[in-house]
Amino acid sequence: MIPEHARDIKLLYPQINWTDQIVRDYMLFSQLVRETSIGNTGDLIICDSGIIESIAHSVVFEVNPRFELIEQLTHQKYDIIFICDYTTVPLVDDNVRETVPILRAKLHQTIMKLAIRLGYDPIVLRGNVDERTSSVLKVLKKPKSRIVNYGQFRKKYKNISSM
Secondary structure, three states: OEOOOHHHHHHHOOOOOOOOHHHHHHHHHHHHHHHHHHHOOOOOOOEOOOHHHHHHHHHHOOOOOOHHHHHHOOOOOOOOOEEEOOOOOOOOOOOOOOOOHHHHHHHHHHHHHHHHHOOOOOEEEOOOHHHHHHHHHHHHHOOHHHOOOOOOHHHHHHHHOOO
16 A cells, blocks of 8 residues: 555645645655555555646646656556545545645546546546445456556656646
């Protein structure tokens, strides 16, 4: 499990400005490093937030998403992407997550657009924790044919800079 690391950063640096280019670059680079280092173990990896989410934040915050960084570094494609429907999942204001409704909607829409442009078919999760967990387990229990090989993953990043 790769937990969302924004929370740890916010605790260490409460004054951090999430829209600064250097902060967005760090978030992307550190996520790439974490996924790659754990991905080399061959184990199942679950990311609370991933590269697509990091790019979406940069796009929404109007900061350069640094597609070239992803192109230069090796990033293994995701097998499945689950996205929580923000309208049905209550969000606790922990002073880290974005709680402004318009911003949450824009982030959700941007994540969905990015995932689709990259060739994914995101699975939207709704309901309480038990319902979402049940939905995930049903997908994971399906035969491997449900997990599609999307091919030239890194090349697809070049086609999304027009967001």
